[in-house]
Amino acid sequence: MPDSIKIPSLPETDGPKAACASLRFATITDLRAGLDAGLFTSKHLTDTYMARIREVNDILRPVSQLSSNATSTAELLDAELAAGKRRGPLHGIPVLIKDMINTTDDMHSSAGCTGLVDARPRSEATVVSKLREAGAIIMGKATTSQWAKCRSEHSAPNGWSPTTGQCLGVFCDNQDPSGSSSGSAVAMSLGLAAVTLGTETQGSIITPSSWGAVVGFKPTVGVVSRHGIYIVSRLQDSVGVIGASVMDVAMVLNVIAGPDEKDNFTIKDTRDTERIERPLDYTTACAQGNLVGLRIGVPRHVFPPIVFRNQQLDGAVSVLANLGATIVDDVKFSEFYEEFYDDLDDEWHLSFLTDLRDNMKDFLASFETNPHDLHTLADLIKYTAETPTEMATEYGMDMWQQAEKVGQENSPDSAAVKASRERRRHMQNQIPELLDKYSCDLLVLPGATQITAELGGCPVLLVPLACYPEGHPVSRNRFGRVETGPGVPFGIEFVGRRHSDLALLRAGHAFEQATAARRKIMPVMEPKTELWDGEATSGII
Structure with a gap:
């Protein structure tokens, strides 16, 4: 007690x-x-x-x-x-x-x-x-x-x-x-x-x-x-x-x-x-x-269409302006758009899945006591499938299974993985590119x-x-x-x-x-x- x-x-x-x-x-x-x-x-x-x-x-x-x-x-x-x-x-x-x-x-x-x-x-x-x-x-x-x-x-x-x-x-x-x-x-x-x-x-x-x-x-x-x-x-x-x-x-x-x-x-x-x-x-x-000297961009073209939330954001932008920030309204990304994540294909996910598999192995290697011998993603897939409390049937393992398949078929330095990684690297420049274009310090959304x-x-x-x-x-x-x-x-x-x-x-x-x-x-x-x-x-x- x-x-x-x-x-x-x-x-x-x-x-x-x-x-x-x-x-x-x-x-x-x-x-x-x-x-x-x-x-x-x-x-x-x-x-x-x-x-x-x-x-x-x-x-x-x-x-x-x-x-x-x-x-x-x-x-x-x-x-x-x-x-x-x-x-x-x-x-x-x-x-x-x-x-x-x-x-x-x-x-x-x-x-x-x-x-x-x-x-x-x-x-x-x-x-x-x-x-x-x-x-x-x-x-x-x-x-x-x-x-x-x-x-x-x-x-x-x-x-x-x-x-x-x-x-x-x-x-x-x-x-x-x-x-x-x-x-x-x-x-x-x-x-x-x-x-x-x-x-x-x-x-x-x-x-x-x-x-x-x-x-x-x-x-x-x-x-x-x-x-x-x-x-x-x-x-x-x-x-x-x-x-x-x-x-x-x-x-x-x-x-x-x-x-x-x-x-x-x-x-x-x-x-x-x-x-x-x-x-x-x-x-x-x-x-x-105060925020004097800060330039803040507002990328409205990627805002989800939730009217009340966007209205509240407008009020917040006014607060930031009253604090001294310079507001640069309606800035736009050169490539990113609201539905971007809905339109991605298998190549885009390839390098991410490879990393998931490799990082899982590294995490499992951090244990000195590992009673279920879980050392790889493949081990986890097997354990999850065989353990009712993990609810594999109800909630699935398709991301793990894709990662295991990708990892077996591609090395981290394969052409396909490199192409996937390069696409992601290209898109990582969207934020600094926009900030540089409009001379902004940060964005609000x-x-x-x-x-x-x-x-x-x-x-x-x-x-x-x-x-x-x-x-x-x-x-x-x-x-x-x-x-x-x-x-x-x-x-x-x-x-x-x-x-x-x-x-x-x-x-x-x-x-x-x-x-x-x-x-x-x-x-x-x-x-x-x-x-x-x-x-x-x-x-x-």
Whole structure:
């Protein structure tokens, strides 16, 4: 049974106590101030978050597992703080990480696959080591859509894996959580951790953040190491941050960014034609209160035809202009268009499928204990077909089967794979080409609009904007889950060329501060436990 702890009785004061009154809105800065002022301890904060998780997890399932070490780690960090040692802004701050990120503690690193629940990696992911060194508490792992939704073209629902079940969004009944970083976004929507980590190949951070009314950031590929993490594409995948504010995202990026010899893309990416001077402090992007000097393009020709959302985007563009940005309206890509992804042929996918197969082998090689002998994609196909809980019949494996076939028939250096890779490389230039043509620094679009940012490894930032009003038509996917409808949020998306991370964070922070849109979007269900209200309990789910 979990142990109950009484919430401390604190005097009514302004400042950190007021800022932390609702953990759904509390930022890392707020929590840091409360911890440093002695209003609560890291242990108490961790216990409270865990209690909040237990309130909702049986229904919404955003968290796949909690670490039994979280409370003892919090106690050690409290002792350090009491002794005058503070490792940095994340000291004693509880975080959740996506269940595709390896840890060597008591939690599994399964990517949502039952065959890896008892497997143990040789080492922790670089981002985990960096978080621990900075004093963050790895409280648990967030639910992932199994294998980043790259098992089947017509795959399982967003937020589903056989290890956790079905994660759901919180802004209407039966809401689709979207993306593969589903649990990371839903957990932040409800204030179940101070911040979460996700991963993205194409939309897996940005889309669930848009539908979850939280800030989501996929930095430039190569800014953050992917060592110890399941990735689909070395050219496209990045670790990213989902948080309560743009400043929080920048603070975490300060900790996890940087070169790592175990991921050569953090040392040199062939898409960078010149030496890149990377920022020492991403929070400096949040220092300016205006956007004077920034030129922002608006590519309306690729906006999905959702009238209300586009109207809200128009209002957002006016806010950016009032903040001092120069708006360059109706810019156009030379080749990309709204239906681009619907018109692609087999050659386009060839190099992606080759990478998927090779990267799966590399990820499976990271385990020193692998009880089901899953070492290749072929092994996984066989295991999935033979294991009823993996639901191969219901959700298929056609993408895996295509990747295995492609890999057997083509070497990475075959003419066909090279041709596919060249087509993708050509399209990766669409964003920098447009920005150069119109002398723009970045683009803004309705949240979760895909415009080839993934092909160039470009950064994308999502900031909450609004939600659909009462009476708005409800749209559902083939699983019957709501994608748009009354109360469902959406965001504004900022996209830039490679290594324009600071410009995106600057624009997003200024917009966020000017609108405070997130506070106007309310879930239909949320936990009640707060830092000084009732009781919090510690334990594991």
